[in-house]
Amino acid sequence: MTNGSGVPTGTPLADPPLIEMISEDPVLRNTKLIAEAWDCDGLNQVGAFPHYGGRWAEWNGRFRDTVRNFIKGMDGWAGPFASALCGSPDLYASTQAPETDWWSTNSGRRWRGNRTPTASINFITAHDGFTLADLVAYNDKHNQANGEGNQDGENHNNSWNCGEEGDTQKWNVKRLRQRQMRNLCVALLVAHGVPMITMGDEYAHTKRGNNNTYCHDDPLNWFNWEESEADEGGFQRFMRCMVNFRRSRPELLRSTFVGAKDVQWHGELPDSPDWSEASRLVACTINDGAGNGLYVAFNTGHTARALKLPKWPGKVWQRVADTSQLAPFDFLAADEVMSPKELARAQAASLMWSADHHAAMLPWSALILESVPESAVEAMKAPEP
Structure with missing residues (x-):
């Protein structure tokens, strides 16, 4: 003390x-x-x-x-x-x-x-502080409803409103916020360690910029079941798919730290990471020890990046998730939203680029690819309707 x-x-x-x-x-x-x-x-x-x-x-x-x-x-x-x-x-x-x-x-x-x-x-978030949705919608806390003159709560939030404070009707700001929430979700769920998700973040619950809502028994803190079920932006589906994906991939469920044989770092070119002060690109491949693995990349700059993917013997890279895509194409998985036929077509379209070991990333986006046999290139022939 x-x-x-x-x-x-x-x-x-x-x-x-x-x-x-x-x-x-x-x-x-x-x-x-x-x-x-x-x-x-x-x-x-x-x-x-x-x-x-x-x-x-x-x-x-x-x-x-x-x-x-x-x-x-x-x-x-x-x-x-x-x-x-x-x-x-x-x-x-x-x-x-x-x-x-x-x-x-x-x-x-x-x-x-x-x-x-x-x-x-x-x-990324906890019981106090900004929710995930507010983390990308507010630069400053808005705690006036707490009755303490906005003096309570954390001032240092490391947040970014994506161009406009609070509610907005600007499509470009709303779209960027959707991307940023997905980027944060990807970072949390591909990282080794034990992920913790705060209740409500899975459907982008907002507390209207209030980062210290301990004193409220009202919608600021209540779980909104109707909003959760609506999932208008497709974020809850993305979160659910990411959780299921993590559970299914041995590369991400590690009880020991990775070494040089487990993970390789890349930049716009394979094996050429940029660790400079101004770097906005982090990319890596993580192998499962059995000849398969993942390519994960984050572009947090304001310009698009053209990436050359590493070549693995007998393998090509197939898209799993791309946060720059509109739902449901932000995560390619067959479910009640995306049929197996739609999934096959989307995977075929993604192979048009990654089969040649190239990928494009929009600003502020994250990308997950998985290695598949070269024979998967045949899937580029779209299935018959």
Whole structure:
């Protein structure tokens, strides 16, 4: 705690007895324990929370901030974003802490490193702060309804309104917001670690820019079933497809950190990543160890990019998701919205480009491709109606 003037007093316990008791409690032995490893006075223990043999996972606040900043197109976030996609090994695998991390280089040193990606609870939004929809619709908090003169709530949101604050009828702004929500969703669900989705984000619930709604028992906090069922922008379908996709892909369900044999980084050309301060493109291939894998790319700049895809023996790349496409073509999967015949046609159309190992990305978009046998090029012959 501080002494009232912002000067810290006292020393956090490196071996807190309460946390140890919770960790060893026989009733809680088989439960999942998750720490919000920071407090209101500045102590941040992310990466080195007293976890007692891995009993505790941690809300990864650094993942949240990194993804928000990179997806909205800020300088200097390409490298940290790549690390976040890999489960944050700099936080959970490495025993070395930055000199600025007081806790990890002093009392918390014993708890740092030698962990797995499952220590990281990845999230974009939580119970407080902006919802996913508001994260792409507001630059500033709008907490007047809380009765505290808009003084409460977090001021540092790493949000971007996509060109206009709040409600808008401008189609280009609304379309960009839909893309950005999908981009954030892709980043969360392809990243190694444990994803956490806040209730309501799956249908783009809005709190009208209020980022501190603890005091409201009204539609700001209620789950809107009618809006969820309507799914007018197709975002809930996209979210559902992404969740199912993650569950089905061994490349994304890893209990150990990836190495050079598991993931390769790319730029506009294969094996040529751009880690410069101004980089807006992060792309990688992730293999499953059995000759198959995924190509994942994020373009968070304001210009389109033409990508040359890596060549894998006997394989071509087929589109799974492209956030620049209108629903339902943003995610290619057969369901109640897209019939198997429509899916086959859309996949055939995507192979027109990726079969030649090329892909185009619009500004602020994300792309997922999967490797398929070269014989799949035959699917370019559209099925008979």
